[in-house]
Amino acid sequence: VRDNATRIFDKDAGTIEASAYVDPDIYRLELDTIFRRSWLFLAHETQIPNPGDFLATYMGEDPVVVARQKDGEVKAFLNQCRHRGMRLCRSDAGKASNFTCVYHGWVYGLGGELVNVPLEEPAYGTVDRAAWSARPVPRIARYKGLIFGCWDENAPDFVDYLGDAAFYLDILLDRSPAGTEAIGGIHKWVIPCNWKFAAEQFAADSYHALFAHLSAAAVTMPDGSYSADWGGNGFQFTSDRGHGTGFLLDAGRREMLTAFVGPEVARYAMEEGMDSAVERLGVARGQRIHAQHMTIFPNFSFLPSVNTVRVWHPKGPNEIEVWAWSLVDADASDAVKEAYRVGGLRSFSASGIFEQEDGENWVEIQRCLQGPVARDTTFHVGMGLGRSSIDDPDFPGELGWVFSEVAARGFYSQWQRLLTDPDAPLIPSTRREEARHAAE
Ligand code: FES
CATH class of the missing domain: 2.102.10.10 (Rieske [2Fe-2S] iron-sulphur domain)
Structure with a gap:
């Protein structure tokens, strides 16, 4: 199985084998290596x-x-x-x-x-x-309000495990000096799909939103406000620990917030809640980023503007149980908290209009994978391959354009590294560390 896992993903070619999502032996190995060892x-x-x-x-x-x-x-x-x-x-x-x-x-x-x-x-x-x-x-x-656990006594500290991803995670967690509060109950539902489709999409896929969510966005946005020009301005971040995020910048922020979570949340995020966010996070994170999606490897995902937070609990290779809830600034008014809760329900929840579109895609992929030929197919994960990485002084870490799959390749690189080498450290050693070890 480990040999197979070595071949299943090719980062340089930008390919992944369909069996990654359906093979019960791979799934068993994921539980033993990835979930047994990761935070x-x-x-x-x-x-x-x-x-x-x-x-x-x-x-x-x-x-x-x-x-x-x-x-x-x-x-x-x-x-x-x-x-x-x-x-x-x-x-x-x-x-x-x-x-x-x-x-x-x-x-x-x-x-x-x-x-x-x-x-x-x-x-x-x-x-x-x-x-x-x-x-x-x-x-x-x-x-910052989140509790993580790890079975590996020797795992690196969680903050080290996050690395540069903490910068992007804080957009969800650190907008207010009061911190955050989980509201409502935990919504739990089953989707018959492999856990990686959901985790990878939240890490690395702004691309699907242009198409899968277009009609839902069109009907939930203020009349006539959608512009095709918004899409080009944004980045994707990838981590050598498998974490990933993508986001847009500037134009369209109010319209997308309104589409996803309604006008009351858009007003809060862009007016009364923004000064504190900018003070704590700076302009780039507090004011410019929107439509952000993120996964902390392997299966913790969230959308900072919608403030939906979820875990994709694996239940066999062909099924996940989603546990989702809303997170709000703890010092927001009750009306704003309720607006987040209801807005999140309407967009990203078991009954959410956007969530249905994601789930439908994942379910249909998984259904196709039950056929022996479909299971023996190679998929394309090469968007942005060969393009030079982007440097931007406002955003740390390895960046690509928002419409790339650099974070998907980062996600699968960590997945494959842990899957194929039981002794692989959770944080890959850097070139500098390797040079130091070699010198020693
Ligand atoms: Fe728990 Fe017997 S007391 S199994």
Whole structure:
């Protein structure tokens, strides 16, 4: 399988084999190498604000519980009883002082520590509590309201893992001194498609918006305001860790905000909320960027202007479960928060007009891939290949034109590197580091 993965993507040629999206062996390897080792999104701080608050979620296909501890810290542990393997917590979210397994009644604390075993003395003598606690997620990172976890104890720090991507992630997280707040519930729905179609599109695909979303944009934009000239001005950023983003600059910002999330949000983003954003992020990020899409590798994605945030939970090679919710500046008015929530529902949610168009494309691709010939086809991921990269003093990192696939190639390069080499560091070593190692 690893040999196959070596051939499946060719960065220099700009090609990827269809089997990447449907082969069960590749999928199994993805769980073992990529999801087992990468930093994965767990929750937003405001989804578990108080001691005892918990959320049950997934890291890849591994179920985990994320819980606020009595001292305010956050811990996460495998949602699996150590007795006979039962799912320990069967609620989606809530408040608890401990977790009792429904099978035989072993009890675990908020951090996953084993605290009680029924009939312990007569049945067992003693049970070593430390040895039989739920398996902890050993690394937890908290970044500007977001909580990430990683199974790899030796993984680099999360901020290092982000690298230059932090600059672009902050456009979502750091517009206000009050930080951000998750609002509404988590919308969860199933799409029968491979997780990479969604993650790659959010990392690297402004291109589809020109076509797939054209009619929806036309009907949601103020009358007659659409201009084909907006599309040319913007960049795509790629990271050697697989993260990617793309965005437009300047013209069309109010019209697109209005189309995606409505006039109230457009007014907030361009008027009352903008001074603070510009003060904290600068003009380029606070005022000029719009229509941004982004993925933090492997499966955490968001749209900073719509403020929809989502995880593409993999459920086999042919299915994902989307978990999506809205994020707002914590000090925005209730009316603005509600406008974001409703605007997000209308555009990007299980019932969202733009979301339907994305889902439809991914589902139909996956259906095609069930045929043996379709599964044995090569796809084109070469847009922008050979064009010189762009330097812009306002935007760090490796850039291409907004209509390129440089970030898709970055995404698949990291995917392939982790897939084919179990010892590959999460952050590729730079040429400078390689030279230093060689000198040593
Ligand atoms: Fe949990 Fe037995 S499986 S107590």
